[in-house]
Amino acid sequence: MGGDDDRAKSAASQNGSESEVAAAAGHKEEQAETGDISGTQFPSVVELNVGGQVYTTALSTLTRENTSLLGIIFSGKSKTPPLRDTRGRYFLDRDGHLFRFILDYLRNTKLVLPEEFAEKDRLQVEAEYYRLPGLVESIRRARGGGASRGEKDSGSGGPGAANRSQQQDSTTKGNKAQSNNSNASAYDSNQNADGSSADNSTDGFITVGYRGTFAFGRDGLADVQFRKLMRIIVCGKVSLCREVFKDTLNESRDPDRGQGDRYTSRFFLKHNFLEQAFDMLQQAGFALSSSCATAANGMRQTGNPEQESEEDRWLHYNEFIFQRAGSG
Structure with missing residues (x-):
């Protein structure tokens, strides 16, 4: 009788193990079908292909803002696995040139742009796509716009309205001065003594x-x-x-x-x-x-x-x- 009991327990134990294995396999198949990558382990150094531009950065940089799109993807919280190019690099179908500013912001937690940077509108679109509200606000300030305190006060006639009125007056005066400068004499800083242009952009x-x-x-x-x-x-x-x-x-x-x-x-x-x-x-x-x-x-x-x-x-x-x- 004792031998029969032992064999029964062994069979039950084996059936239980097979059930666990089958359940685990079923869970993996379900993940593959739904694209769930929860718990995926990414390398500590990540290679990215952003619109054809290749970047190499630390995983900790990409996940610094855990609520951002990059933070969600590379922390394994995304339901959709990232695409890969033919060399196995993670692929993002976005502007590859502007991504360097996104990466710099994640590294330094501040926005630094070159002088006379003329693509702030496009960079703001990229920042909004990557869900980086801090960067979006920094770009708005760099553009001279955004919901500043003075603009919030302008609706109620507060100090913001007065400041904006002064700015408008300054802008009007500046435009008038610029118009007058276009008819300036030969002693204008943009002209030579003989009246010819010193900096003709067409030359x-x-x-x-x-x-x-x-x-x-x-x-x-x-x-x-x-x-x-x-x-x-x-x-x-x-x-x-x-x-x-x-x-x-x-x-x-x-x-x-x-x-x-x-x-x-x-x-x-x-x-x-x-x-x-x-x-x-x-x-x-x-x-x-x-x-x-x-x-x-x-x-x-x-x-x-x-x-x-x-x-x-x-x-x-x-x-x-x-x-x-x-x-x-």
Whole structure:
């Protein structure tokens, strides 16, 4: 009898273990179906792909604001698992350039923007998307707006109304002064003694450079009429480059896009048609001022010639400098 009892208890115990395993498996299947990632363990160092821009940061930075969207996702509280790119990095389909300000805020708990930053509206949209009310308020203050104390008092005729009235008067006076300055004499700070402009934003230089080679066909013969360009590089004043090349200008290698009066050497074009770039410069009033070129690599071979392709030997670099002078 004792042996039968022991066998019964063992069977019951085994059935109980199988039930627990089945229940655990069922819970995992339910998580997979619903996308529940509660309790997911994220690495202490997280790689992110935000709109094509790659960032590496600490998990503690992303979860610093636990009520933010990033805090919810990377603390495992989200019902939807984050997407991953082909390299396994967590993917966010947002503005990759502006995300650096989101990350800086989480690291330093304060907003720091470059001088003359011109994308505050877009940055506020990003801050609202990531659910960072502190950052949203900081951006509003940086824009000179937001629900400040003076604005709250303005509705009841309090001191805020008086302050706003004084600001409006100052703005009106400033506009009048600006209008008068437009008709100022030759002694204006923006003019030379002869009346010409000292800072004419229409004047300037743009340098267009490219690295290219020639394609080769049968028997290693060069087709000199078939030019292969790797990339057309644009250097110059940011505002002039944007004016000339418009939406064909690629600024992805120079993320500090807010300042139009600075200079850059990191812009390039979204196409490889050199003559199209020249046409756009000519239409904008630019004329070729100077040019330079390097010799092809094939003029002097280095290393192992057997490992050099014909195209490598004909690789060369050219630069063209265009100038636009103002009518004044």
